[in-house]
Amino acid sequence: MGILEIKDVGKRFGGLQALSDVNLSVKENSCHAIIGPNGAGKSTLLNCLVGKLIPDSGSVMFDGQSVLGRSPYEINQMGISRVFQTPEIFGDLTVMENMLIPIFAKRDGAFRMHAIESVLAEKQVIEQAEAMLEEMNMADKRHMHAAAMSRGDKRRLEIGMCLSQEPRLLLLDEPTAGMARADTNNTIDLLKEIKEERDITIAIIEHDMHVVFSLADRITVLAQGTPLVEDDPQNIRGNPKVREAYLGESA
Amino acid sequence: MLGLNKKDVTLLTFVAVLALFAPFILNPFPEGSAMAQFNAGYPDLMQRFAIFGIFAIGFNLLFGLTGYLSFGHAAFLGIGSYAVVWMYKLLDYNVLWGLPLAVVISGIFALGIGYVSLRRSGIYFSILTLAFAQMMFAISYSDLLGRFVGTTITNGETGLQVYTSDPQILLGANEPNTPHLFGLVMNNSFFLEVGAWQFTFNVGYYFSAIVMLVMFYLSVRIFRSPFGLMLRAIKSNNTRMSYTGLNPRPYTLAVFVISGMYAGLAGGLMAAMDPLAGAERMQWTASGEVVLMTILGGTGTLIGPVLGAGFIKYFENIFSKINDNVLHQWFSFMPDGLEDAMVFIVHPFIGKGWHLTLGILFMLVVIFLPGGLVEGGQRLAAWIRSKRGGAEENTKSSTEPAE
Ligand SMILES: Nc1ncnc2c1ncn2[C@@H]1O[C@H](COP(=O)(O)OP(=O)(O)OP(=O)(O)O)[C@@H](O)[C@H]1O
């Protein structure tokens, strides 16, 4: 049994069968990559895991509990954090404040009315945030407005915010899309480090084969809404079906 | 001190000094001088500064922090007034009974209205709040609820007031017959004559000002709290908020209720200064006014709403008092034809035309100072600093957010 079990999931948009018969099991503490051509249904699948979409059929179990029908915030509180294709951060707030929010959310739950206490008096939360900023190499940027940072730094901050909640499963939707080579390599290094140093399961959607083969322990190829193959990276490279469906031009 | 950092203590002290010395600060011109009409140090106006200050501070907690623009906050103002006048009618003229009730009842209404309205965001939220407020205005104006239960509740278009036939069961033999706090009559004033100047110290003003200071302090605490941080997070990025395990709904509802309570308190204080409550207090123009005050002063800043409220109430009062006679005096140094022409040009902007002036001022601020008066003040301070400190100091000028 994997930490994430997707069984017979189907999702239809009007006349389009975006997902059908998706079966997928993600092993605990592994890095599982989902690849596939444009429009294969990768983002749709991810949205079904985090509560943004509800599949028409099938089940999604995280650590033995169903996530279906729960809101995004409830699913996050179960231990799933998500990194978006374009970084979703609190642009109007400072980097430090960005980092404080997920730590408060982890400690206090989905809602708590602490309206009179001062943020500055929350020494422990601040320490944790400082430590995470240090780990992300952004301590010097703590007073910056998050919106003013480079794309690469925003991505780093977003990943840091997710990690500060110590999630059991980290979902990444094309984390290096639109990034310059240097930023992409930095992100790969960061994710490698995370993988090695933490007890964390990673599921990643990615177009960039360089990223996929640097990180993944296991790869699922999705085509037209259905998993085509699931295998280890070295076998995927040589698989003719995959080449035909997807890798043809890029590998 | 007081659980605030140094900068906030400075700000609080500044507002406290402003409030406590208002009778001096607002009366810079000697009695009888030509400039005396620009004095604002009389009780009625000073009370309005404090009361609308509270209203705007509370509105800013909702709008400034979360970005939810309510267009129906005047409803809570009206509820607060009705609650206080009802306590006069049933118990006695001590404002202590009515004010807490005003806060509680407006809080309950805010809970209901907020629960429904917050299901939508953006313009739909604004329209929903406006619709609720207009409904409540209509109900109050026609005393619909009162007719339904068979006794008056809002007393319709006449407005709610105290009659000698009212029970007033706590009314003692020697008790004042106007609003008071344990015998301290709100209407009472103490006058200080210094040379040609006359300064007025009014009980009602000081009562409102102290309440305003407490409410201002509370809003600073909310701004600086984890709760306040979450509210700003909602404004910044609701998606990230949800995917960070936070439920935005109770946060927005909580601050909507808090902000409704501020408005209820302000409405209650209005009735504490003048024992009347009318439906027109709930009208959409009153809801719009607090929006203007907040934006004009500086949305999302601590002191902005207070400044905005003072600014609008001051100019409303001054401009609406100026009439053609005053204009003729002003321009009397000009040749006759020119004098008449000037009066003709300025005429539409004064007296009843004050709203035209307000509209122009508002447009100018929004276009040239999107951060409101607070931004104006900051630019001015930065300019003075650069004049004084020279180029090298200038580069260090603060980039911290405005508060
Ligand atoms: N909300 C929606 N409503 C209607 N159709 C949708 C919706 N979301 C996705 N689709 C369609 O479903 C199909 C799968 O889309 P999806 O975004 O999951 O693909 P993807 O594998 O993530 O592609 P890409 O690599 O381009 O990101 C596409 O044809 C898309 O147009």
Ligand SMILES: [Mg+2]
């Ligand atoms: Mg996609």
